[in-house]
Amino acid sequence: MNATVLVLSVFLACAVEAVEALTIVLAAGTTRGWRSPLIGTGAALAVLAVVVGALGPAVGRVPLQPLRLVVGALLLVFGLQWLRKAILRAAGHKALHDEDRIYRERAAAARTAGGGGRAFVPDWYGFTMAFKGVLLEGLEVVFIVITFGAVQGRIGLAALGAAAAVLLVTAVGLLVRAPLARVPENTLKFAVGVLLTAFGLFWSVEGTGARWPGSDLALLALVPGTLAVALVCVTALRGPREPAGTRPGSPDDPGAGS
Numbered sequence: 001m002n003a004t005v006l007v008l009s010v011f012l013a014c015a016v017e018a019v020e021a022l023t024i025v026l027a028a029g030t031t032r033g034w035r036s037p038l039i040g041t042g043a044a045l046a047v048l049a050v051v052v053g054a055l056g057p058a059v060g061r062v063p064l065q066p067l068r069l070v071v072g073a074l075l076l077v078f079g080l081q082w083l084r085k086a087i088l089r090a091a092g093h094k095a096l097h098d099e100d101r102i103y104r105e106r107a108a109a110a111r112t113a114g115g116g117g118r119a120f121v122p123d124w125y126g127f128t129m130a131f132k133g134v135l136l137e138g139l140e141v142v143f144i145v146i147t148f149g150a151v152q153g154r155i156g157l158a159a160l161g162a163a164a165a166v167l168l169v170t171a172v173g174l175l176v177r178a179p180l181a182r183v184p185e186n187t188l189k190f191a192v193g194v195l196l197t198a199f200g201l202f203w204s205v206e207g208t209g210a211r212w213p214g215s216d217l218a219l220l221a222l223v224p225g226t227l228a229v230a231l232v233c234v235t236a237l238r239g240p241r242e243p244a245g246t247r248p249g250s251p252d253d254p255g256a257g258s
Helices: 004-030 035-060 063-088 098-113 123-150 156-176 185-205 214-240
Strands: none
Touching: 004 035, 004 063, 004 098, 004 123, 004 156, 004 185, 035 123, 035 214, 063 123, 063 185, 063 214, 098 123
16 A cells, blocks of 8 residues: 555544544533543543554564454444445435534533542543543544554554644644534545445455455555445435425324324
């Protein structure tokens, strides 16, 4: 895989996760003070560093062919989940991901939560809110970095793409002190779902011992092919829509009961 494609793929995927983690930390910090959420963020980053330090070298010792089979299968499952949700959002069957709404909901919950601290943490709720948010989103970043990097023998390069995404999102978030609602996150999720699915299919097949025509150049057909199938699914799922207020059981429906 071309180094530019590797870094760009990891960057896009990690940027999405970083935006979601930032929203949670901002909601905790702006409503309950910054000290405890920042401690929680630091603790989560420390745990993630330990995970990377333990898994990175271990994965690197696995033979390449079985590694590609396992990683490809995992990426395929992971990517199809992202792509399924993105297709449903684009087709109008699932609500669009709205960082502003998520921020308001998190902030409202944080305002009504009780206080109290433990050990060196003055506000345990703010700590755990930030810790869990950063850890869960961060584990997906770690998964993306290790899978993409290990299969290509370029974990350092993949980590560089992830670090660039996290630093950029963090810098912008600290600058505006608000959720990054203007980031086209739904579009990014669609693109990342396509990329993860295409790469997962590519590496799964290579892991079985088969070879794609043109080797890595096959991705130039797999990525747009996956995108085309996803767009066809969006079009098919949209279909004709009924006018608002005329669905069976609605007050305006002549056949609705009283």
